Amino acid sequence: MGKIERFEDIKAWQETRNLVKAIYNRTNNNSKFNQDFALKDQLRRASISIMSNIAEGFARRTDKDFARFLYIALGSVSEVQSQVYVALDSGYITKTEFNECYRNTSETAKLIVGFLKYLTADRRLGTED
DSSP states (O other), rough: OOOOOOOOGGGHHHHHHHHHHOOOHHHHHHHHHHHHHHHHHHHHHHHHHHHHHHHHHHHTHHHHHHHHHHHHHHHHHHHHHHHHHHHHHTTOOOOOOOOOOHHHHHHHHHHHHHHHHHHOGGGGOOOOO
């Protein structure tokens, strides 16, 4: 893994940025979704939380703190996944839009888990399992 100098270099953060843009586009461009203030706002907050926790954890400059914030981000990923089910069931998004969003969140989760494995591995002994 190359040296990461800024949180913007983190692939999971980049993937989440795309997710946030997609969520804002879908909630802004769908009048029914836009009027469901509770779901719209919660979905936006949860997706933003993923980005924010990745960035904040990185800024802490210790593996232990970074890992803690990545676990919080991972929880927000699951929250977004749960909320897109509500959006699908409410008819706010299509099955195709749901699948795209779910794929994006699943990819983000995989990237976060991979990063957690890297951060929590005992690298002093040369193991990264």
